[in-house]
Ligand SMILES: O=P(O)(O)O[C@H]1O[C@H](CO)[C@@H](O)[C@H](O)[C@H]1O
């Protein structure tokens with residue numbers, strides 16, 4: 001029998017942030033695909049769309065007019081999943097029917113007045129404006145006594161359930177710390193107790209030794225395909241300096257964050273010459289008043305595309321019932337992203 | 350402030366099988382949808398398709414000919430994610446890069462020689478044939494010393510990553526117990542230690558008192574929308590008698606299992622008058638040689654459709670980064686499914 005190697009043989013990898021395993025089947029990338037073909041998003045959009053409820057000056061679902069904003073614009077989601085004034089409620093029938101009232105806030109962040117731009121098509125300066133809004137929002141919401149977690153995220157592309165192509169993200173901030181950040185808190189805390197350093201600082205140092213999974217770096221940030229990535233081109237954006245939340249970034253680091261987001265998302269678009277869909281979001285310390293020195297701010301990108309603009313990875317049957325599974329290796333994905341040019345493909349059209 | 354109630358106010362519910370919480374936002378079902386529209390599967394298919402690699406007599410990717418099967422047909426997946434002969438491999442770099450070789454078997458089960466049928470369109474007798482194959486396969490694979498978990502599942506519909514409409518399911522059987530069954534083992538074990546009964550037996554008894562979430566029952570099985578359902582029309586199929594795995598079902602119970610699958614999937618198809626997509630699968634005791642008396646066999650159905658044949662629920666941004674979220678309540682979903690007729694809509698076309 002040949003010797004085991006990660007490029008040819010099925011194996012499981014461990015995600016230390018969640019404390020969970022996933023399955024890698026590199027030999028399976030040769031499988032032919034006769035299933036669903038996605039509609040690539042190659043639409044030409046106008047800079048302003050009179051029917052868009054996010055464009056400046058337009059009317060929203062609740063009848064309000066958006067201001068004539070020129071940078072970013074934040075408003076309370078008209079159909080938020082979370083609400084501020086929820087009466088207290090608690091149910092526990094024999095530990096089997098357990099429920100608790102949840103309160104919180106849902107907001108929408110327009111990234112730009114331009115209807116036709118996405119993050120990779122915006123300037124570093126404009127993305128820096130988005131980073132600044134994330135900082136302000138995290139500070140404001142996190143200071144509210146009944147908000148203990150602030151989830152900032154973006155769904156990009158129809159394939160990822162985004163209902164409006166106008167560049168925007170969301171914030172869901174709530175009383176209870178939700179599942180994944182709660183798991184990451186436990187895992188990072190345990191690591192910190194044992195090693196006196198953050199899990200992600202040690203992990204980053206390890207990755208920088210070989211750079212096998214590193215995609216792109218600047219002075220303050222590194223993007224890599226984590227060893228335990230589940231989505232084909234999943235990446236992790238890490239600040240070199242340990243900070244628990246985005247408010248702790250220096251002015252220079254904020255700009256570097258904008259720069260690295262731009263360079264990463266340009267690579268994504270270039271990979272399959274399409275507006276690359278993804279869900280992405282920040283993970284930060286809970287805002288429960290505790291210090292959380294074990295927490296290390298990071299941003300996850302979870303993009304579904306696998307082979308082309310039209311063939312995606314489905315997280316279905318086995319994945320929903322058993323555990324996450326991927327075909328191409330993290331190392332291959334990192335290499336593909338690394339070799340992409342840093343000029344957006346549309347710029348040369 | 351009004352009193353808290355589950356039909357109007359956001360709340361979290363606890364999934365005791367996984368030990369995880371999820372978010373329910375019932376007030377959000379009024380949200381308009383301008384996002385992606387799915388292509389409903391209303392294709393008329395021939396009973397035999399010469400280009401289908403699953404139809405009787407046809408050639409598969411590896412050049413083999415399928416037999417002229419008349420009931421079910423099982424073969425080793427030509428592009429399996431798991432392989433039998435994987436050399437041993439183990440990596441652990443400071444607890445941060447952890448990987449282990451994984452071995453196993455991937456099989457495909459054709460449910461019927463008819464290319465144009467799906468489970469809800471098959472007779473109880475024909476579905477019973479599928480149940481019998483599940484029994485045989487679980488027995489055979491579970492007896493192999495290096496297989497400690499057998500995952501039987503079906504991806505139905507292109508929306509759920511199914512690449513061939515010919516009715517079929519899969520089995521992935523492997524050395525390590527994957528994530529969800531491992532969590533369910535821990536949760537059920539803890540409950541059994543404490544109460545001396547299985548978690549799902551007590552839960553079933555509780556649900557049968559009010560029947561608020563019960564969809565359909567027969568003498569040996571009950572289908573319900575679990576209190577903690579994440580997918581809009583998610584259901585849980587439970588045997589009334591506690592068994593750890595499918596081989597323990599009596600002859601009569603096997604037929605009742607086929608009957609309840611038929612009655613549930615007909616309701617699913619009738620709900621939006623479409624071939625209802627889903628991922629579904631059995632959860633059973635690990636086949637590691639231990640007794641697992643705390644385990645209670647069950648089948649999960651995870652269907653993505655939310656409002657119609659063309660509007661699905663997206664598990665994206667918040668869900669991927671924080672935790673599962675749903676709009677309609679489990680109680681509403683159960684009621685909708687309960688009121689569906691038990692005659693397939695196509696039968697009256
Ligand atoms: O095995 P298939 O049908 O080719 O593939 C389908 O089911 C698998 C198991 O859930 C998934 O890993 C794939 O993403 C999905 O497309």
Ligand SMILES: O=P(O)(O)O[C@H]1O[C@H](CO)[C@@H](O)[C@H](O)[C@H]1O
Nearest residue numbers: 161162163662663665666667668
């Ligand atoms: O809030 P939106 O953009 O209307 O909706 C989108 O993002 C939400 C948060 O991830 C999801 O719950 C929805 O399923 C998705 O369609």
